[in-house]
Amino acid sequence: MASSAPALRFDRLDALRGFALVWMAVFHFCFDLSHQGLLAANFYEDALWTTQRTCILSLFLLCAGAGQAVATTQGQSWPRFWRRWGQVVGCAALVSLGSWFMFPNSFIYFGVLHGMAVMLIVARLSAPLKSWLWPLGAIALAVPLFAQHPFFDSRATNWLGLVTYKPITEDYVPVLPWLGVMWWGMAATQWLLARHPHCMASAASTHGSGDNSGLIPTIRAALAILGRWSLTFYMLHQPMLIGALNAWIFLK
Numbered sequence: 001m002a003s004s005a006p007a008l009r010f011d012r013l014d015a016l017r018g019f020a021l022v023w024m025a026v027f028h029f030c031f032d033l034s035h036q037g038l039l040a041a042n043f044y045e046d047a048l049w050t051t052q053r054t055c056i057l058s059l060f061l062l063c064a065g066a067g068q069a070v071a072t073t074q075g076q077s078w079p080r081f082w083r084r085w086g087q088v089v090g091c092a093a094l095v096s097l098g099s100w101f102m103f104p105n106s107f108i109y110f111g112v113l114h115g116m117a118v119m120l121i122v123a124r125l126s127a128p129l130k131s132w133l134w135p136l137g138a139i140a141l142a143v144p145l146f147a148q149h150p151f152f153d154s155r156a157t158n159w160l161g162l163v164t165y166k167p168i169t170e171d172y173v174p175v176l177p178w179l180g181v182m183w184w185g186m187a188a189t190q191w192l193l194a195r196h197p198h199c200m201a202s203a204a205s206t207h208g209s210g211d212n213s214g215l216i217p218t219i220r221a222a223l224a225i226l227g228r229w230s231l232t233f234y235m236l237h238q239p240m241l242i243g244a245l246n247a248w249i250f251l252k
Contacts (some may be wrong), residue, residue, distance in 0.1 A: 010200040011224040013066055018223030020059040022229060025237045027052055032238075032245050057112060057173065060180050064116055065123055065185025067166075073125040073193050081124060089117050091235050095171075098239075103170050110159045111171030113234075118159070119179050123186055130193075133187035140180030 027049075033039035043049045071081070092113035101105040108114075111157060126133065144161050152162040161174030192200060202220065 001210045010070060011199050011202055012220070013063065013070070014224035014227035016059070016223075016227070017063040017067075018225070018227035020056055020063065021226055021233050021237075023052075023059075024056050024234075025241070027056060028160055028238055029241050029245075031235045036249065037152055050206070057178070060112065061116070061119070061178055061181040062188075064120065064187035065182035065187075066122045066189035068120065068182075069186045069189035070126060072124065073190070081120075085117065085120060087231060088120065091231060094235065106168050106170050106209050108169055108171045110169070110174065111191055112173045114159070115171055115173035115175060115178055116182075118175055119182050122175075122179060123182050126183070127186065127190075130190055131187065133183045133190075137180040137183035137187065140183060141177040144174075144175065150240060202235060 014034075020023055029047075030039060030041065031043050034041045034043060041049060043053075093110070094112055095108055095111060099111075128138070129136065144163075147162050148164045149162060152158055152160055153164055155167070158167050158172075159174055161176035161178070163174070166172060189200075202217070
């Protein structure tokens with residue numbers, strides 16, 4: 001008989017996702033400042049910014065892999081998966097449309113949401129592989145370093161990631177090597193769920209009580225709430241930041 005108890009909410013995972021969202025928003029605001037000529041920064045070549053982008057994206061994909069591990073372990077149905085997946089695909093289409101208006105020569109046609117839409121399906125199907133996800137992740141990370149071909153340089157094929165040069169686009173998140181990061185997030189979370197599941201949840205979430213006062217628990221709780229609305233925040237933060245910045249420029 002299936003248990004009627006509610007699934008445990010892993011708020012520390014939510015908080016990690018929320019932290020990635022805050023970091024992303026700060027990064028994007030700096031990009032917006034640079035785009036308006038208010039900040040001298042090269043987001044395409046300067047290691048200060050390219051490294052941050054890699055770290056932020058890695059955090060998102062690790063969390064996405066972790067989320068799939070939690071969902072499959074808790075018995076998430078395929079219809080529920082497809083509903084969420086459809087939201088990701090719809091938002092990816094809106095990102096492409098919006099970026100086309102802002103950057104017609106370098107619009108986003110396979111960015112983070114596009115890549116996640118493909119990788120989430122692969123992650124869901126490969127969840128039963130468990131510990132095999134570690135070597136598979138390593139292979140996914142390594143293949144683009146050794147298997148590059150001009151065939152994969154066109155827009156129809158560069159989403160795989162085996163390109164000889166990076167395409168001209170504002171955001172590019174190909175399946176390889178980034179699927180490896182998602183696989184590692186899934187593998188690590190499957191290991192934790194099997195051995196130390198409560199380390200992913202605070203005492204209050206685990207036991208329904210506990211002292212949640214103090215600065216750090218308060219920040220973690222706020223980040224956890226933000227992390228539960230990750231897709232909404234992702235879609236709204238740039239229009240709001242750009243709108244506020246343009247209004248400030250117009251009014252000053």
